[in-house]
Amino acid sequence: MEQVKIRWLGHAAFEIQGQGSDILIDPWLTNPLSPVRPEEVKPDYIVVTHDHNDHLGEAIEISKRTGAPIISVYELANYISEKGGKSIGMNIGGPLVLKNNLYVYLTQAFHSSTHGSPTGAIININGLSIYHAGDTGLFGDMKLIGEVYSPDVALLPIGGFFTMNPEQAAVAVQLISPRYAIPMHYNTFDIIKQDPSIFAEKVKKLRPSTEVLILKPGESRDLS
Numbered sequence: 001m002e003q004v005k006i007r008w009l010g011h012a013a014f015e016i017q018g019q020g021s022d023i024l025i026d027p028w029l030t031n032p033l034s035p036v037r038p039e040e041v042k043p044d045y046i047v048v049t050h051d052h053n054d055h056l057g058e059a060i061e062i063s064k065r066t067g068a069p070i071i072s073v074y075e076l077a078n079y080i081s082e083k084g085g086k087s088i089g090m091n092i093g094g095p096l097v098l099k100n101n102l103y104v105y106l107t108q109a110f111h112s113s114t115h116g117s118p119t120g121a122i123i124n125i126n127g128l129s130i131y132h133a134g135d136t137g138l139f140g141d142m143k144l145i146g147e148v149y150s151p152d153v154a155l156l157p158i159g160g161f162f163t164m165n166p167e168q169a170a171v172a173v174q175l176i177s178p179r180y181a182i183p184m185h186y187n188t189f190d191i192i193k194q195d196p197s198i199f200a201e202k203v204k205k206l207r208p209s210t211e212v213l214i215l216k217p218g219e220s221r222d223l224s
Helices: 059-066 074-082 142-149 166-176 196-206
Strands: 004-008 014-018 021-025 045-047 070-073 087-090 096-099 102-108 119-125 128-132 153-157 180-184 220-223
Touching: 004 128, 004 180, 014 119, 014 128, 021 119, 045 059, 059 070, 059 074, 070 074, 070 119, 074 087, 102 142, 119 142, 128 142, 142 166, 153 166, 166 180, 166 196, 180 196
Parallel strands: 021 045, 045 070, 070 087, 128 153, 153 180
Antiparallel strands: 004 014, 004 220, 014 021, 096 102, 102 119, 119 128
16 A cells, blocks of 8 residues: 655644645644745645635635635535635535545534535545544544544634543543544634643553654644
C-alpha cells in the first residue's frame, strides 16, 4: 500500500497527500498556528465540515484561485457556489467517488452550523481510512462510525468548550477503535487551551492499542 502523508496545519486544518492528489480539510490557514498561507497551497480537492469561519476559512478563496472543488454538505455547497467557489454538494451517507481508491463520506457531528448540518468526514485514500470528526461533542454513534468505516486514523477535537475535551475525546477513541489518533482544535485560543499529553494518557488507559500522534503545526506523518 502506498503511504499517505497527513500534515497538520493548525486548528482543524489538515493536508492529506496520496493517490496523486492533495486534499485540504477545513482550510482556515490564517489561524495563528498555521505554517502556510492560503496563497501557498494548491489542492486538488477541499473538504469542509461546516460553515463556521474557523473551518470554512479560506476555502472559497483557494477554490477560486486553483479551481479545486469544495466538498461539503449540500446547503453549504450552494452557499459556496453563490460566493463564486467551485462546489460539490453531498450529504451524510455517500460515498462521493473522486477517482479510483479515493472517495469521501460525510458523517454525523453534534455541533451547530448555519448552512446545512455540521458533519465529520471519512476520506478513504489508497485503502487508508481517515476520519476527521469536524467540530463535535461526544456521541454514541461514533461506535457505529468505527464499525462501518473502520477508520485507521481519527482526527479528533480536544479543545473543550465548543467540542470534546481530552477526556471525552479519549472515550471517542475507545468507541471508534482507530490505529492512530491525532488531536486537533486546541491551543488556537485561550478558551480551548489544552495539554494533548492528557489526551494521550487517557487513550493509553481506555484504548492502549491506539497510538496517539501529537503533531506540531506543520508536522506530518506518513501512514499506510
